[in-house]
Amino acid sequence: MEFVQQLVNGISLGSIYALIALGYTMVYGIVKLINFAHGDVFMVGAFVGFYAITILDMSFFPALILAMVVCALFGILVERIAYKPLRNATRIAALITAIGVSLLIEYGVIYFRGAQPEAYPGDVLPTSSIDIFGVAISSQSLFILTISIVLMVILQFIVHKTKIGKAMRAVSFDAEAARLMGINVDNTISATFAIGSALAGAAGVIFGTYYIKIEPLMGVLPGLKAFVAAVLGGIGIIPGAMVGGLLLGLIESLVSAFGYSLWRDAVAFVVLILILIFLPSGLFGKNRREKV
Amino acid sequence: MLKVKNVNVFYGNIQAIRDVSLEVNEGEIVTLIGANGAGKSTLLKTVSGLLKPKQGQIVYEGKTINGKAAQTIVKQGISHVPEGRRIFANMSVEENLELGAFLRKDKAGIREDMEKVYELFPRLLERLKQQAGTLSGGEQQMLAMGRALMARPRLLLLDEPSMGLAPLLVKTIFRIIEEINKTGTTILLVEQNANLALSIAHRAYVVETGRIVLSGSAEELTASEQVKMAYLGGH
Numbered sequence A: 001m002e003f004v005q006q007l008v009n010g011i012s013l014g015s016i017y018a019l020i021a022l023g024y025t026m027v028y029g030i031v032k033l034i035n036f037a038h039g040d041v042f043m044v045g046a047f048v049g050f051y052a053i054t055i056l057d058m059s060f061f062p063a064l065i066l067a068m069v070v071c072a073l074f075g076i077l078v079e080r081i082a083y084k085p086l087r088n089a090t091r092i093a094a095l096i097t098a099i100g101v102s103l104l105i106e107y108g109v110i111y112f113r114g115a116q117p118e119a120y121p122g123d124v125l126p127t128s129s130i131d132i133f134g135v136a137i138s139s140q141s142l143f144i145l146t147i148s149i150v151l152m153v154i155l156q157f158i159v160h161k162t163k164i165g166k167a168m169r170a171v172s173f174d175a176e177a178a179r180l181m182g183i184n185v186d187n188t189i190s191a192t193f194a195i196g197s198a199l200a201g202a203a204g205v206i207f208g209t210y211y212i213k214i215e216p217l218m219g220v221l222p223g224l225k226a227f228v229a230a231v232l233g234g235i236g237i238i239p240g241a242m243v244g245g246l247l248l249g250l251i252e253s254l255v256s257a258f259g260y261s262l263w264r265d266a267v268a269f270v271v272l273i274l275i276l277i278f279l280p281s282g283l284f285g286k287n288r289r290e291k292v
Numbered sequence B: 001m002l003k004v005k006n007v008n009v010f011y012g013n014i015q016a017i018r019d020v021s022l023e024v025n026e027g028e029i030v031t032l033i034g035a036n037g038a039g040k041s042t043l044l045k046t047v048s049g050l051l052k053p054k055q056g057q058i059v060y061e062g063k064t065i066n067g068k069a070a071q072t073i074v075k076q077g078i079s080h081v082p083e084g085r086r087i088f089a090n091m092s093v094e095e096n097l098e099l100g101a102f103l104r105k106d107k108a109g110i111r112e113d114m115e116k117v118y119e120l121f122p123r124l125l126e127r128l129k130q131q132a133g134t135l136s137g138g139e140q141q142m143l144a145m146g147r148a149l150m151a152r153p154r155l156l157l158l159d160e161p162s163m164g165l166a167p168l169l170v171k172t173i174f175r176i177i178e179e180i181n182k183t184g185t186t187i188l189l190v191e192q193n194a195n196l197a198l199s200i201a202h203r204a205y206v207v208e209t210g211r212i213v214l215s216g217s218a219e220e221l222t223a224s225e226q227v228k229m230a231y232l233g234g235h
Protein backbone atom coordinates (compact mmCIF):
# COMPACT_ATOMS: atom_id res chain seq x y z
CA MET A 1 0.00 0.00 0.00
CA GLU A 2 3.10 2.09 -0.36
CA PHE A 3 1.62 3.10 -3.69
CA VAL A 4 -1.49 4.72 -2.22
CA GLN A 5 0.64 6.68 0.22
CA GLN A 6 2.71 7.90 -2.72
CA LEU A 7 -0.45 8.90 -4.48
CA VAL A 8 -1.51 10.94 -1.49
CA ASN A 9 1.93 12.52 -1.30
CA GLY A 10 1.64 13.35 -4.95
CA ILE A 11 -1.67 15.08 -4.48
CA SER A 12 -0.37 17.12 -1.53
CA LEU A 13 2.73 18.15 -3.44
CA GLY A 14 0.57 18.82 -6.48
CA SER A 15 -1.77 21.09 -4.59
CA ILE A 16 1.24 23.17 -3.52
CA TYR A 17 2.38 23.40 -7.15
CA ALA A 18 -1.17 24.29 -8.12
CA LEU A 19 -1.36 27.17 -5.64
CA ILE A 20 1.90 28.61 -6.98
CA ALA A 21 0.96 27.93 -10.59
CA LEU A 22 -2.22 29.96 -10.16
CA GLY A 23 -0.20 33.11 -9.55
CA TYR A 24 1.93 32.49 -12.63
CA THR A 25 -1.05 31.93 -14.81
CA MET A 26 -3.13 34.85 -13.51
CA VAL A 27 -0.27 37.29 -13.90
CA TYR A 28 0.54 35.95 -17.34
CA GLY A 29 -3.10 36.21 -18.29
CA ILE A 30 -3.27 39.87 -17.45
CA VAL A 31 0.16 41.34 -18.29
CA LYS A 32 1.64 38.58 -20.49
CA LEU A 33 4.65 38.37 -18.19
CA ILE A 34 6.23 35.21 -16.82
CA ASN A 35 6.88 36.49 -13.32
CA PHE A 36 10.02 34.55 -12.49
CA ALA A 37 10.07 36.16 -9.05
CA HIS A 38 6.89 34.32 -8.17
CA GLY A 39 8.70 31.34 -6.63
CA ASP A 40 10.44 33.77 -4.32
CA VAL A 41 7.14 35.16 -3.11
CA PHE A 42 6.39 31.58 -2.11
CA MET A 43 9.65 31.55 -0.13
CA VAL A 44 8.80 34.87 1.53
CA GLY A 45 5.44 33.39 2.53
CA ALA A 46 7.17 30.39 4.08
CA PHE A 47 9.40 32.67 6.15
CA VAL A 48 6.61 34.98 7.21
CA GLY A 49 4.67 31.92 8.36
CA PHE A 50 7.72 30.59 10.17
CA TYR A 51 8.37 33.80 12.07
CA ALA A 52 4.66 34.19 12.82
CA ILE A 53 4.59 30.75 14.38
CA THR A 54 7.91 30.81 16.20
CA ILE A 55 8.29 34.45 17.22
CA LEU A 56 4.71 35.72 17.31
CA ASP A 57 3.50 32.42 18.70
CA MET A 58 0.66 32.18 16.25
CA SER A 59 -1.16 28.99 15.44
CA PHE A 60 -1.46 27.67 11.91
CA PHE A 61 -4.42 29.64 10.56
CA PRO A 62 -3.46 33.11 11.79
CA ALA A 63 0.06 32.46 10.47
CA LEU A 64 -1.37 31.38 7.12
CA ILE A 65 -3.48 34.50 6.85
CA LEU A 66 -0.66 36.78 7.92
CA ALA A 67 1.63 35.23 5.29
CA MET A 68 -1.04 35.69 2.64
CA VAL A 69 -1.56 39.35 3.53
CA VAL A 70 2.16 40.12 3.64
CA CYS A 71 2.72 38.36 0.32
CA ALA A 72 -0.22 40.17 -1.28
CA LEU A 73 1.26 43.53 -0.31
CA PHE A 74 4.71 42.37 -1.37
CA GLY A 75 3.34 41.29 -4.76
CA ILE A 76 1.71 44.67 -5.30
CA LEU A 77 4.93 46.41 -4.35
CA VAL A 78 7.03 44.34 -6.76
CA GLU A 79 4.58 45.02 -9.59
CA ARG A 80 4.43 48.75 -8.97
CA ILE A 81 8.17 49.19 -8.61
CA ALA A 82 9.60 46.70 -11.09
CA TYR A 83 7.02 45.79 -13.70
CA LYS A 84 4.67 48.73 -14.09
CA PRO A 85 7.29 51.03 -15.60
CA LEU A 86 7.94 48.33 -18.21
CA ARG A 87 4.33 47.79 -19.20
CA ASN A 88 4.96 48.97 -22.76
CA ALA A 89 8.50 47.66 -23.01
CA THR A 90 9.50 44.55 -24.94
CA ARG A 91 8.67 41.18 -23.45
CA ILE A 92 12.30 40.28 -23.11
CA ALA A 93 13.03 43.41 -21.05
CA ALA A 94 10.24 42.50 -18.65
CA LEU A 95 11.42 38.90 -18.46
CA ILE A 96 14.99 39.91 -17.65
CA THR A 97 13.65 42.29 -15.03
CA ALA A 98 11.65 39.45 -13.48
CA ILE A 99 14.80 37.35 -13.23
CA GLY A 100 16.56 40.33 -11.65
CA VAL A 101 13.76 40.78 -9.14
CA SER A 102 13.94 37.09 -8.31
CA LEU A 103 17.65 37.29 -7.53
CA LEU A 104 17.13 40.50 -5.58
CA ILE A 105 14.51 38.88 -3.34
CA GLU A 106 16.58 35.73 -2.81
CA TYR A 107 19.77 37.52 -1.92
CA GLY A 108 17.92 40.27 -0.09
CA VAL A 109 16.54 37.64 2.28
CA ILE A 110 20.00 36.10 2.63
CA TYR A 111 21.45 39.53 3.33
CA PHE A 112 19.00 40.21 6.13
CA ARG A 113 18.82 36.84 7.81
CA GLY A 114 21.61 34.70 6.40
CA ALA A 115 21.45 31.64 4.19
CA GLN A 116 20.94 29.07 6.94
CA PRO A 117 17.84 26.92 6.69
CA GLU A 118 15.10 26.96 9.27
CA ALA A 119 12.82 24.20 10.49
CA TYR A 120 9.08 24.60 10.99
CA PRO A 121 8.08 23.31 14.42
CA GLY A 122 6.66 19.82 14.09
CA ASP A 123 3.54 20.51 16.10
CA VAL A 124 1.92 23.18 13.94
CA LEU A 125 -0.69 20.74 12.81
CA PRO A 126 -1.71 17.61 14.66
CA THR A 127 -0.07 14.57 13.11
CA SER A 128 -1.92 11.34 13.16
CA SER A 129 -2.66 8.81 10.55
CA ILE A 130 -6.11 8.05 9.37
CA ASP A 131 -7.01 4.60 8.31
CA ILE A 132 -8.82 4.49 5.00
CA PHE A 133 -9.52 1.03 3.54
CA GLY A 134 -6.56 -0.36 5.40
CA VAL A 135 -4.21 2.33 4.17
CA ALA A 136 -2.66 4.73 6.63
CA ILE A 137 -2.94 8.27 5.31
CA SER A 138 -1.32 11.10 7.21
CA SER A 139 -3.89 13.58 8.42
CA GLN A 140 -1.57 16.38 7.35
CA SER A 141 -1.81 15.40 3.71
CA LEU A 142 -5.56 15.53 3.87
CA PHE A 143 -5.48 18.80 5.72
CA ILE A 144 -3.21 20.38 3.13
CA LEU A 145 -5.37 19.13 0.34
CA THR A 146 -8.47 20.54 2.02
CA ILE A 147 -6.93 23.96 2.53
CA SER A 148 -5.74 24.09 -1.06
CA ILE A 149 -9.15 23.13 -2.35
CA VAL A 150 -10.85 25.74 -0.17
CA LEU A 151 -8.46 28.41 -1.44
CA MET A 152 -9.11 27.41 -5.04
CA VAL A 153 -12.85 27.49 -4.54
CA ILE A 154 -12.56 30.97 -3.05
CA LEU A 155 -10.45 32.00 -6.02
CA GLN A 156 -13.02 30.70 -8.48
CA PHE A 157 -15.69 32.58 -6.62
CA ILE A 158 -13.68 35.81 -6.75
CA VAL A 159 -12.86 35.45 -10.43
CA HIS A 160 -16.38 34.59 -11.58
CA LYS A 161 -18.74 36.27 -9.18
CA THR A 162 -17.18 39.46 -7.90
CA LYS A 163 -16.70 42.77 -9.61
CA ILE A 164 -12.94 42.70 -9.26
CA GLY A 165 -12.89 39.19 -10.74
CA LYS A 166 -14.90 40.31 -13.72
CA ALA A 167 -12.58 43.27 -14.12
CA MET A 168 -9.61 40.90 -14.05
CA ARG A 169 -11.09 38.74 -16.79
CA ALA A 170 -12.00 41.78 -18.86
CA VAL A 171 -8.52 43.30 -18.61
CA SER A 172 -6.94 39.92 -19.43
CA PHE A 173 -9.01 39.67 -22.55
CA ASP A 174 -8.76 43.23 -23.84
CA ALA A 175 -7.29 45.94 -21.65
CA GLU A 176 -8.31 48.81 -23.91
CA ALA A 177 -11.92 47.66 -24.11
CA ALA A 178 -11.86 47.25 -20.33
CA ARG A 179 -10.81 50.88 -19.97
CA LEU A 180 -13.83 51.87 -22.03
CA MET A 181 -16.01 50.14 -19.43
CA GLY A 182 -14.52 52.41 -16.79
CA ILE A 183 -12.27 49.72 -15.35
CA ASN A 184 -9.09 50.98 -13.73
CA VAL A 185 -6.49 48.77 -15.38
CA ASP A 186 -3.66 49.58 -12.95
CA ASN A 187 -5.73 48.68 -9.91
CA THR A 188 -6.96 45.52 -11.56
CA ILE A 189 -3.40 44.44 -12.31
CA SER A 190 -2.44 45.17 -8.69
CA ALA A 191 -5.32 43.05 -7.47
CA THR A 192 -4.18 40.21 -9.70
CA PHE A 193 -0.66 40.36 -8.31
CA ALA A 194 -2.08 40.55 -4.79
CA ILE A 195 -4.26 37.47 -5.17
CA GLY A 196 -1.61 35.44 -6.99
CA SER A 197 1.01 36.35 -4.39
CA ALA A 198 -1.34 35.58 -1.50
CA LEU A 199 -1.83 32.08 -2.91
CA ALA A 200 1.93 31.64 -3.24
CA GLY A 201 2.31 32.81 0.36
CA ALA A 202 -0.25 30.26 1.49
CA ALA A 203 1.64 27.60 -0.46
CA GLY A 204 4.82 28.64 1.37
CA VAL A 205 3.28 28.12 4.80
CA ILE A 206 1.74 24.83 3.75
CA PHE A 207 5.07 23.71 2.32
CA GLY A 208 6.88 24.56 5.56
CA THR A 209 4.33 22.73 7.65
CA TYR A 210 4.54 19.65 5.49
CA TYR A 211 8.20 19.45 4.51
CA ILE A 212 9.61 21.24 7.62
CA LYS A 213 12.77 22.68 6.08
CA ILE A 214 12.76 26.13 4.55
CA GLU A 215 15.61 28.27 3.23
CA PRO A 216 16.03 31.39 1.08
CA LEU A 217 16.53 29.53 -2.20
CA MET A 218 13.65 27.14 -1.60
CA GLY A 219 11.45 28.96 -4.10
CA VAL A 220 13.60 28.29 -7.14
CA LEU A 221 12.72 24.70 -7.92
CA PRO A 222 9.04 24.72 -6.87
CA GLY A 223 8.73 28.02 -8.74
CA LEU A 224 10.05 26.48 -11.94
CA LYS A 225 7.90 23.41 -11.50
CA ALA A 226 4.81 25.47 -10.86
CA PHE A 227 5.64 27.32 -14.05
CA VAL A 228 5.75 23.97 -15.83
CA ALA A 229 2.40 23.13 -14.23
CA ALA A 230 0.94 26.39 -15.51
CA VAL A 231 2.20 25.68 -19.03
CA LEU A 232 0.93 22.11 -18.77
CA GLY A 233 -2.57 23.34 -17.98
CA GLY A 234 -2.38 26.14 -20.52
CA ILE A 235 -0.79 29.38 -19.40
CA GLY A 236 -3.36 32.06 -18.58
CA ILE A 237 -6.09 29.52 -17.82
CA ILE A 238 -7.00 29.23 -14.15
CA PRO A 239 -8.49 25.72 -14.01
CA GLY A 240 -5.53 24.66 -16.15
CA ALA A 241 -3.11 25.71 -13.42
CA MET A 242 -5.03 23.72 -10.82
CA VAL A 243 -5.10 20.56 -12.89
CA GLY A 244 -1.55 21.07 -14.17
CA GLY A 245 -0.24 21.40 -10.61
CA LEU A 246 -1.99 18.31 -9.32
CA LEU A 247 -0.94 16.31 -12.35
CA LEU A 248 2.69 17.32 -12.03
CA GLY A 249 2.72 16.42 -8.32
CA LEU A 250 1.23 13.04 -9.13
CA ILE A 251 3.67 12.35 -11.94
CA GLU A 252 6.61 13.18 -9.70
CA SER A 253 5.39 10.95 -6.90
CA LEU A 254 4.70 8.09 -9.25
CA VAL A 255 8.16 8.38 -10.71
CA SER A 256 9.50 8.08 -7.16
CA ALA A 257 7.16 5.22 -6.40
CA PHE A 258 8.53 3.25 -9.29
CA GLY A 259 12.00 3.64 -7.88
CA TYR A 260 13.31 6.47 -10.01
CA SER A 261 13.36 9.06 -7.24
CA LEU A 262 16.59 10.54 -8.56
CA TRP A 263 14.64 11.51 -11.66
CA ARG A 264 11.95 13.35 -9.74
CA ASP A 265 13.14 16.84 -10.57
CA ALA A 266 14.05 16.05 -14.14
CA VAL A 267 10.60 14.71 -14.85
CA ALA A 268 8.96 18.13 -14.59
CA PHE A 269 11.21 19.47 -17.30
CA VAL A 270 10.70 16.45 -19.50
CA VAL A 271 6.99 17.23 -19.17
CA LEU A 272 7.66 20.84 -20.14
CA ILE A 273 9.56 19.82 -23.25
CA LEU A 274 6.90 17.31 -24.28
CA ILE A 275 4.13 19.84 -23.78
CA LEU A 276 5.92 22.50 -25.75
CA ILE A 277 6.45 20.07 -28.61
CA PHE A 278 3.10 18.33 -28.74
CA LEU A 279 0.59 20.59 -27.05
CA PRO A 280 2.00 24.11 -26.94
CA SER A 281 -1.22 25.70 -25.72
CA GLY A 282 -1.53 23.22 -22.85
CA LEU A 283 -4.22 20.77 -21.79
CA PHE A 284 -6.93 23.40 -21.46
CA GLY A 285 -5.69 25.80 -24.09
CA LYS A 286 -7.59 26.22 -27.25
CA ASN A 287 -6.58 28.19 -30.24
CA ARG A 288 -9.22 30.85 -30.12
CA ARG A 289 -10.73 31.99 -33.32
CA GLU A 290 -12.22 35.42 -33.30
CA LYS A 291 -15.01 36.72 -35.43
CA VAL A 292 -14.28 39.74 -37.54
CA MET B 1 -22.25 69.50 -25.42
CA LEU B 2 -18.87 68.39 -26.79
CA LYS B 3 -16.30 70.82 -28.12
CA VAL B 4 -13.02 69.68 -29.62
CA LYS B 5 -10.67 72.62 -30.02
CA ASN B 6 -7.54 72.58 -32.18
CA VAL B 7 -6.53 69.09 -31.19
CA ASN B 8 -3.30 67.42 -32.35
CA VAL B 9 -2.74 63.72 -31.72
CA PHE B 10 0.43 61.73 -32.35
CA TYR B 11 1.44 58.08 -32.43
CA GLY B 12 5.10 58.48 -31.54
CA ASN B 13 6.36 60.84 -34.22
CA ILE B 14 3.48 60.25 -36.58
CA GLN B 15 0.78 62.87 -36.44
CA ALA B 16 -2.66 61.32 -36.90
CA ILE B 17 -4.85 64.32 -36.05
CA ARG B 18 -3.97 67.82 -37.21
CA ASP B 19 -5.54 70.84 -35.59
CA VAL B 20 -9.03 69.38 -35.52
CA SER B 21 -11.94 71.34 -34.11
CA LEU B 22 -15.51 70.15 -34.03
CA GLU B 23 -18.65 70.46 -32.03
CA VAL B 24 -21.53 68.20 -31.10
CA ASN B 25 -24.70 69.75 -29.73
CA GLU B 26 -27.06 68.07 -27.35
CA GLY B 27 -29.60 65.82 -29.09
CA GLU B 28 -27.74 65.65 -32.40
CA ILE B 29 -26.42 62.84 -34.50
CA VAL B 30 -23.13 64.08 -35.89
CA THR B 31 -21.17 61.95 -38.28
CA LEU B 32 -17.50 61.88 -39.21
CA ILE B 33 -16.86 60.49 -42.65
CA GLY B 34 -13.55 59.84 -44.30
CA ALA B 35 -11.42 57.25 -46.03
CA ASN B 36 -9.34 54.52 -44.39
CA GLY B 37 -6.60 55.94 -42.23
CA ALA B 38 -8.08 59.44 -42.17
CA GLY B 39 -7.94 59.50 -38.37
CA LYS B 40 -11.59 58.97 -37.44
CA SER B 41 -10.96 56.23 -34.88
CA THR B 42 -8.04 58.17 -33.47
CA LEU B 43 -10.31 61.12 -32.86
CA LEU B 44 -12.91 59.02 -31.06
CA LYS B 45 -10.23 57.41 -28.92
CA THR B 46 -8.96 60.83 -27.99
CA VAL B 47 -12.41 61.93 -26.89
CA SER B 48 -12.93 58.80 -24.78
CA GLY B 49 -9.54 59.14 -23.12
CA LEU B 50 -7.73 56.16 -24.65
CA LEU B 51 -5.33 58.59 -26.29
CA LYS B 52 -4.09 61.92 -25.01
CA PRO B 53 -3.86 64.88 -27.36
CA LYS B 54 -0.53 66.61 -27.55
CA GLN B 55 -2.14 70.00 -28.01
CA GLY B 56 -5.65 71.33 -27.90
CA GLN B 57 -8.61 71.04 -25.64
CA ILE B 58 -11.68 68.84 -25.37
CA VAL B 59 -14.59 70.23 -23.39
CA TYR B 60 -17.59 68.15 -22.44
CA GLU B 61 -20.57 69.76 -20.73
CA GLY B 62 -18.39 72.68 -19.76
CA LYS B 63 -15.57 70.59 -18.28
CA THR B 64 -12.17 70.02 -19.83
CA ILE B 65 -11.73 66.28 -20.27
CA ASN B 66 -8.58 65.92 -22.33
CA GLY B 67 -5.87 64.19 -20.33
CA LYS B 68 -8.44 62.63 -17.99
CA ALA B 69 -8.41 58.87 -17.49
CA ALA B 70 -10.86 56.86 -19.61
CA GLN B 71 -12.77 55.77 -16.51
CA THR B 72 -13.36 59.38 -15.48
CA ILE B 73 -14.72 60.18 -18.92
CA VAL B 74 -17.09 57.18 -18.85
CA LYS B 75 -18.30 58.37 -15.48
CA GLN B 76 -19.02 61.81 -16.91
CA GLY B 77 -21.36 60.26 -19.46
CA ILE B 78 -19.43 59.41 -22.63
CA SER B 79 -19.50 55.80 -23.87
CA HIS B 80 -17.46 54.56 -26.78
CA VAL B 81 -18.37 51.59 -28.97
CA PRO B 82 -14.98 50.86 -30.51
CA GLU B 83 -14.18 49.82 -34.04
CA GLY B 84 -14.37 46.04 -34.36
CA ARG B 85 -16.78 45.85 -31.40
CA ARG B 86 -14.21 44.56 -28.93
CA ILE B 87 -16.70 42.57 -26.91
CA PHE B 88 -15.36 40.23 -24.22
CA ALA B 89 -15.64 37.04 -26.24
CA ASN B 90 -14.74 34.77 -23.32
CA MET B 91 -17.65 35.99 -21.22
CA SER B 92 -21.38 35.58 -21.48
CA VAL B 93 -23.64 38.15 -23.08
CA GLU B 94 -25.00 39.00 -19.66
CA GLU B 95 -21.54 39.51 -18.17
CA ASN B 96 -20.65 41.80 -21.05
CA LEU B 97 -23.67 43.93 -20.30
CA GLU B 98 -22.83 43.95 -16.60
CA LEU B 99 -19.34 45.17 -17.41
CA GLY B 100 -20.89 48.06 -19.29
CA ALA B 101 -22.39 49.17 -15.99
CA PHE B 102 -19.10 48.67 -14.16
CA LEU B 103 -18.98 52.11 -12.55
CA ARG B 104 -22.62 52.21 -11.52
CA LYS B 105 -23.95 51.27 -8.12
CA ASP B 106 -27.67 51.90 -8.58
CA LYS B 107 -28.89 48.31 -8.83
CA ALA B 108 -32.45 49.29 -9.74
CA GLY B 109 -31.29 51.63 -12.47
CA ILE B 110 -29.01 48.95 -13.90
CA ARG B 111 -31.89 46.48 -14.08
CA GLU B 112 -34.02 49.10 -15.76
CA ASP B 113 -31.36 49.76 -18.38
CA MET B 114 -30.87 46.03 -18.97
CA GLU B 115 -34.56 45.85 -19.81
CA LYS B 116 -34.19 48.78 -22.19
CA VAL B 117 -31.28 47.08 -23.91
CA TYR B 118 -33.35 43.90 -24.32
CA GLU B 119 -36.12 45.96 -25.83
CA LEU B 120 -33.75 47.50 -28.36
CA PHE B 121 -32.01 44.20 -29.05
CA PRO B 122 -34.36 41.29 -28.34
CA ARG B 123 -31.78 38.90 -29.75
CA LEU B 124 -29.49 39.58 -26.82
CA LEU B 125 -32.18 38.51 -24.38
CA GLU B 126 -32.46 35.17 -26.16
CA ARG B 127 -28.73 34.66 -25.82
CA LEU B 128 -27.98 35.97 -22.33
CA LYS B 129 -26.00 32.95 -21.14
CA GLN B 130 -24.25 32.35 -24.45
CA GLN B 131 -20.53 33.08 -24.78
CA ALA B 132 -20.23 36.42 -26.52
CA GLY B 133 -17.56 35.06 -28.86
CA THR B 134 -20.08 32.67 -30.40
CA LEU B 135 -22.46 35.45 -31.45
CA SER B 136 -22.78 36.38 -35.10
CA GLY B 137 -21.13 39.59 -36.27
CA GLY B 138 -24.40 41.50 -36.15
CA GLU B 139 -25.24 40.24 -32.69
CA GLN B 140 -21.77 41.22 -31.53
CA GLN B 141 -22.39 44.74 -32.79
CA MET B 142 -25.67 44.80 -30.89
CA LEU B 143 -23.90 43.58 -27.78
CA ALA B 144 -21.20 46.22 -28.11
CA MET B 145 -23.85 48.92 -28.38
CA GLY B 146 -25.95 47.48 -25.57
CA ARG B 147 -22.87 47.27 -23.38
CA ALA B 148 -22.08 50.92 -24.00
CA LEU B 149 -25.67 51.93 -23.21
CA MET B 150 -25.39 50.16 -19.86
CA ALA B 151 -23.22 53.05 -18.67
CA ARG B 152 -26.26 55.30 -19.32
CA PRO B 153 -24.27 57.71 -21.51
CA ARG B 154 -25.47 61.12 -22.60
CA LEU B 155 -23.00 61.05 -25.49
CA LEU B 156 -22.45 57.85 -27.45
CA LEU B 157 -19.43 57.44 -29.71
CA LEU B 158 -19.97 54.83 -32.42
CA ASP B 159 -17.06 53.67 -34.57
CA GLU B 160 -18.15 52.00 -37.81
CA PRO B 161 -21.17 50.09 -36.56
CA SER B 162 -21.91 48.85 -40.09
CA MET B 163 -18.53 47.20 -40.59
CA GLY B 164 -18.79 43.72 -42.02
CA LEU B 165 -22.57 43.47 -41.71
CA ALA B 166 -25.08 42.42 -44.36
CA PRO B 167 -27.07 45.36 -45.83
CA LEU B 168 -30.29 44.34 -44.14
CA LEU B 169 -28.66 44.19 -40.74
CA VAL B 170 -26.96 47.51 -41.35
CA LYS B 171 -30.41 49.02 -41.85
CA THR B 172 -31.60 47.55 -38.57
CA ILE B 173 -28.58 48.87 -36.72
CA PHE B 174 -29.04 52.34 -38.16
CA ARG B 175 -32.72 52.35 -37.27
CA ILE B 176 -31.72 51.48 -33.71
CA ILE B 177 -29.15 54.26 -33.68
CA GLU B 178 -31.91 56.70 -34.58
CA GLU B 179 -34.09 55.22 -31.87
CA ILE B 180 -31.33 55.63 -29.26
CA ASN B 181 -30.93 59.21 -30.38
CA LYS B 182 -34.66 59.88 -30.04
CA THR B 183 -34.60 58.76 -26.42
CA GLY B 184 -32.22 61.60 -25.70
CA THR B 185 -28.73 60.26 -26.30
CA THR B 186 -26.46 62.43 -28.39
CA ILE B 187 -24.45 60.52 -30.98
CA LEU B 188 -21.10 60.99 -32.66
CA LEU B 189 -20.97 58.44 -35.46
CA VAL B 190 -17.94 57.43 -37.48
CA GLU B 191 -18.74 55.74 -40.76
CA GLN B 192 -17.22 54.75 -44.06
CA ASN B 193 -20.68 54.20 -45.43
CA ALA B 194 -21.21 57.92 -46.01
CA ASN B 195 -24.57 57.53 -47.72
CA LEU B 196 -26.11 55.81 -44.81
CA ALA B 197 -24.46 57.99 -42.20
CA LEU B 198 -25.62 61.17 -43.92
CA SER B 199 -29.13 59.78 -44.13
CA ILE B 200 -29.56 59.70 -40.36
CA ALA B 201 -27.21 62.50 -39.26
CA HIS B 202 -28.06 66.11 -38.56
CA ARG B 203 -24.58 67.38 -39.27
CA ALA B 204 -21.37 65.97 -40.65
CA TYR B 205 -17.63 66.51 -40.83
CA VAL B 206 -15.37 65.16 -43.53
CA VAL B 207 -11.93 64.04 -42.38
CA GLU B 208 -8.94 63.66 -44.70
CA THR B 209 -5.47 62.73 -43.52
CA GLY B 210 -6.07 63.95 -40.02
CA ARG B 211 -7.77 67.24 -40.93
CA ILE B 212 -11.34 68.35 -41.16
CA VAL B 213 -11.76 69.47 -44.75
CA LEU B 214 -15.49 70.08 -44.88
CA SER B 215 -18.40 70.42 -42.53
CA GLY B 216 -22.05 71.30 -42.65
CA SER B 217 -25.55 69.97 -42.32
CA ALA B 218 -26.18 66.48 -43.62
CA GLU B 219 -28.24 67.88 -46.50
CA GLU B 220 -25.50 70.31 -47.51
CA LEU B 221 -22.88 67.62 -47.55
CA THR B 222 -25.07 65.14 -49.38
CA ALA B 223 -25.52 67.77 -52.07
CA SER B 224 -21.87 68.81 -52.17
CA GLU B 225 -20.01 67.85 -55.35
CA GLN B 226 -16.83 67.22 -53.43
CA VAL B 227 -18.49 64.72 -51.11
CA LYS B 228 -20.39 63.08 -53.95
CA MET B 229 -17.17 62.53 -55.87
CA ALA B 230 -15.14 61.19 -53.00
CA TYR B 231 -17.57 59.38 -50.74
CA LEU B 232 -20.92 58.80 -52.34
CA GLY B 233 -19.69 56.90 -55.34
CA GLY B 234 -19.55 60.05 -57.54
CA HIS B 235 -22.54 60.56 -59.80
Ligand SMILES: Nc1ncnc2c1ncn2[C@@H]1O[C@H](COP(=O)(O)OP(=O)(O)OP(=O)(O)O)[C@@H](O)[C@H]1O
Residues within 6 Å of the ligand: B011, B014, B016, B034, B035, B036, B037, B038, B039, B040, B041, B042, B043, B083, B192
Ligand atom coordinates in the same frame (compact mmCIF):
# COMPACT_ATOMS: atom_id res chain seq x y z
N1 LIG C 1 -1.46 52.40 -32.76
C1 LIG C 1 -1.03 53.12 -33.81
N2 LIG C 1 0.29 53.35 -33.97
C2 LIG C 1 0.74 54.08 -35.00
N3 LIG C 1 -0.03 54.62 -35.94
C3 LIG C 1 -1.35 54.42 -35.84
C4 LIG C 1 -1.92 53.66 -34.77
N4 LIG C 1 -3.25 53.63 -34.92
C5 LIG C 1 -3.51 54.34 -36.04
N5 LIG C 1 -2.36 54.81 -36.58
C6 LIG C 1 -2.26 55.65 -37.80
O1 LIG C 1 -3.03 56.80 -37.60
C7 LIG C 1 -3.73 57.12 -38.79
C8 LIG C 1 -5.21 57.24 -38.50
O2 LIG C 1 -5.73 55.96 -38.11
P1 LIG C 1 -7.22 55.71 -37.68
O3 LIG C 1 -7.33 54.33 -37.21
O4 LIG C 1 -7.63 56.79 -36.77
O5 LIG C 1 -7.96 55.87 -39.08
P2 LIG C 1 -9.49 55.66 -39.42
O6 LIG C 1 -9.94 56.92 -40.04
O7 LIG C 1 -10.23 55.19 -38.25
O8 LIG C 1 -9.40 54.52 -40.51
P3 LIG C 1 -10.40 53.30 -40.79
O9 LIG C 1 -11.54 53.85 -41.54
O10 LIG C 1 -9.60 52.37 -41.62
O11 LIG C 1 -10.79 52.73 -39.47
C9 LIG C 1 -3.40 56.05 -39.79
O12 LIG C 1 -2.42 56.55 -40.66
C10 LIG C 1 -2.85 54.93 -38.97
O13 LIG C 1 -1.87 54.22 -39.68
Ligand SMILES: [Mg+2]
Residues within 6 Å of the ligand: B040, B041, B042, B083, B159
Ligand atom coordinates in the same frame (compact mmCIF):
# COMPACT_ATOMS: atom_id res chain seq x y z
MG1 LIG D 1 -11.21 53.51 -37.79
